[in-house]
Each structure stands twice: as structure tokens, then as C-alpha cells.
Amino acid sequence: MAPRPNRTPPQRPPRPLIPPIDVSDLTTYPLKKRHSKVRVADFARPWTRGGSFEQFFASLPDLLAVKTVRAVAAAIATAHRQRRPVIIGIGAHVIKVGLAPLLVDLMERGIITAVAMNGAGIIHDFELALMGHTSEEVDAEIDEGRFGMAEDTGRILNEAITLGAQHGQGLGEAVGHYINRYQGQFPNRATSILATGAKLGLPVTVHVAIGTDIIHMHPAADGAAIGATSLLDFRRLAAVVAGMEGGVYLNVGSAVILPEVFLKTVSLGRNLGNPLTKITTVNMDFLSHYRPLTNVVRRPTQKGGKGYALTGHHEIMLPLLAAAVLEQIR
Incomplete structure (x- = not known):
């Protein structure tokens, strides 16, 4: 068999390298004429032992x-x-990281005028008021089906919600009044945001997704009562938001439920004739999430107002902010 002819393509010569750009005619300007974002005057100052918070x-x-x-x-x-x-x-x-006393203090001072929480919030608030402890070890309990099965929590909270529905109360109002009514059973009620709201007449609203909270697993759970009381709370929060022109809304640690709820209250308020053009919205969390940044910080303020995002741990950032507010008011 005859050998095949060599079909290797001819080698092309390499392309000449592009010469480096000539910078001899570059246009410059004096540094002192440039806008700079950082100045020595903005720097931190070393801490002096024994100083005040204002100085810090x-x-x-x-x-x-x-x-x-x-x-x-x-x-x-x-x-x-x-x-x-x-x-x-x-x-x-x-609540789990110990910040309820700060919020209670701001409520009693008249600085915080309304509180909204998800369904898990009432569980930790209630357990702390009742027993002085909360937050079970889910990893240790889930394998045996013990997670969420504390009898007191499921029975009493569902009883409070059912009674609240019978009396035309919102969910947060119902649990707060229950704690205050049976205060002898709740030695730590001073830490309760729900009880404080009921005592002061401040709206504390609770926004529930059925099936997300441990009390929904218990036989005492009444879907009609949970739905009716939570819907009333949504409309009560919407009434507060509708009147928040010149006010502030802070979303702290809710990635889905409350950002969605807040956006709907803004739309509802505007639909009913409240412009809400001069509002301040704030999202505070230790991670950035889509819904809070979109539904709290950006969308509600695109018509007017200002939105802020603060990333950091609640147990550090919220006490810092609370102290800064009190110093400014003082």
C-alpha cells in the first residue's frame, strides 16, 4: 500500500505583537482638585478608657x-x-439572642410605636415569659419526632389564639392579653414584647404562614382562629403603615414573611390615598437577602424616601442603634 502524502499545513509566521500604548500624552490633574471619598477627618479616634457611649x-x-x-x-x-x-x-x-428588653424599653419610651413579628416570634416570647428559657436543640430532637412537642407551648398558645378569635382580637393582642391576664404564670413577663404591647395599647401584630410554627402541629391548633387573628393583624399593621408618612420602618431578621407583608401594606395604603413619599426604610440582618433589599429597602422608597441596609449580627447592631437613638433624643 502506497504511503499517504504528507498533508501537514504550512506554518504561518507569528503575528507581530501589539506595541504598548503610548502614555506620553496622558492628561492629568492636581490631586487637590479631585473629589475623594475618604478623608483624615473621617478616621476613627483611639478609645480612651472610661469614656461615655457618646464619646465612643x-x-x-x-x-x-x-x-x-x-x-x-x-x-x-x-x-x-x-x-x-x-x-x-x-x-x-x-428575641432568641436576648434583645427583647431593648425593644420593650423603646416601646415604653414611646420610640417604637408598633411591632410586627412572624409566627415563631410569639413562641420564643411566650416561652421566655413563662419559663425563662427557649430555643430547643432541633438537631437532637428531630430524629425521634420530639421537635416542637412541648406540651405547654402548644396547648396554651393555641388556647390564647382561640380565645382571641372569639373576642375579635388580633393574634398578637390575644397572646399579650393572655400573658397579662394570667401574669402569675409568667414570672418573666417584663421581657415580653407581646405583653408590653397589650399593656401599653401599642399594636404588636403577628403574621403567620400555616405550617411554619411548632404550635401548628398540636391538636389544639385551630386554623380558622389562626387565620382570622392573623388577618386582623395584617389589616391593623396596614393601618399603621398607611399613616407612616415621615416615619420609619425597620425590618430586623426576617428574610421572607415580613418583607412580603410590608410591601403589601405599602401598596394597600397608597391604594387608599396615602402617598407614603417621605418614609425611611431599613433592613438589618447578618446576611443580605433578595426580599428585604427589594421589598423593604428599594421598592417602597422608589417613589420617595430613603432606604438603608445594615449588615451585621443583631446582638451587636441593634443595641448600638438603640443607644445611638437614645443619645440623639437626649
Whole structure:
């Protein structure tokens, strides 16, 4: 068999390299004429032992998140002075990390005028008021089907909700009044956001998705009562949001439920003739999520107002913000 002819293509010569750009005619300007985002005057100052919180807060660098904290604190203080609503929506984690006393204090001072929480919030608030402890080890309990099976929690909370439905109360109002009515059973009720709201007549609303909370597994759960009381709370929160022109809404630690609820209350309020063009919205969480940034920070303020995002751990950021607000008001 005859050998095949060599079909190797001819080698092309390499392309010449592109010469480096000539920068000899570059246009420059003096540094002193350039706008700069960071200045020495904005730097942090070293801490002096024994100083006050006011001195500590003033010593922080006036940059990035610190500027945001200061702007949010100023917005809350201004809303308080002008008697405008300051509403805080909280995920249950805020209660679990020990921050209820701070919120109770701000409610009693008249700074926080309304609280919204998800369904898990009432569980931790209730258990802390009743027993002084909360938050079970889910990993240790789920394998044996023990997760969420605390008898007291399921029975008493469902009883409070059912009684509330019978008396035309919202879910948060129902549980708060129950704790205050049977206060002898709740030695730690001073830490309860629900009980404080009921005592002061401040709206504490609860926004439930059926099946997300441990009390929904218990035989005492009444879907009609849960739905009726939570719907009433949604409409009550919508009434507060409709009147929050010049006010502030903070979403702290809720990634899905409360951002969705808040967006609907804004739409409902505007549909009924409330422009809501001068509002401040804030999202605070230790991770950035789509819904809070979209449905709290951006969409409600695109018509007017200002939206802020603060990323950090609740147990650090919320006490810092609360103290900054109190200093501004003082």
C-alpha cells in the first residue's frame, strides 16, 4: 500500500505583537482638585478608657456602615420628635439572642410605636415569659419526632389564639392579653414584647404562614382562629403603615414573611390615598437577602424616601442603634 502524502499545513509566521500604548500624552490633574471619598477627618479616634457611649460613638470612623447607622438613628429620632410612627418588624432570632428588653424599653419610651413579628416570634416570647428559657436543640430532637412537642407551648398558645378569635382580637393582642391576664404564670413577663404591647395599647401584630410554627402541629391548633387573628393583624399593621408618612420602618431578621407583608401594606395604603413619599426604610440582618433589599429597602422608597441596609449580627447592631437613638433624643 502506497504511503499517504504528507498533508501537514504550512506554518504561518507569528503575528507581530501589539506595541504598548503610548502614555506620553496622558492628561492629568492636581490631586487637590479631585473629589475623594475618604478623608483624615473621617478616621476613627483611639478609645480612651472610661469614656461615655457618646464619646465612643463619636470616635467611630464616619464611613460606610457607621454613616448608615448615624443616618438611621437620626431618622428614628426625628420621627419620634415629630410624633411619626416608628415600626419594627422582627424575625424570631431577634428575641432568641436576648434583645427583647431593648425593644420593650423603646416601646415604653414611646420610640417604637408598633411591632410586627412572624409566627415563631410569639413562641420564643411566650416561652421566655413563662419559663425563662427557649430555643430547643432541633438537631437532637428531630430524629425521634420530639421537635416542637412541648406540651405547654402548644396547648396554651393555641388556647390564647382561640380565645382571641372569639373576642375579635388580633393574634398578637390575644397572646399579650393572655400573658397579662394570667401574669402569675409568667414570672418573666417584663421581657415580653407581646405583653408590653397589650399593656401599653401599642399594636404588636403577628403574621403567620400555616405550617411554619411548632404550635401548628398540636391538636389544639385551630386554623380558622389562626387565620382570622392573623388577618386582623395584617389589616391593623396596614393601618399603621398607611399613616407612616415621615416615619420609619425597620425590618430586623426576617428574610421572607415580613418583607412580603410590608410591601403589601405599602401598596394597600397608597391604594387608599396615602402617598407614603417621605418614609425611611431599613433592613438589618447578618446576611443580605433578595426580599428585604427589594421589598423593604428599594421598592417602597422608589417613589420617595430613603432606604438603608445594615449588615451585621443583631446582638451587636441593634443595641448600638438603640443607644445611638437614645443619645440623639437626649
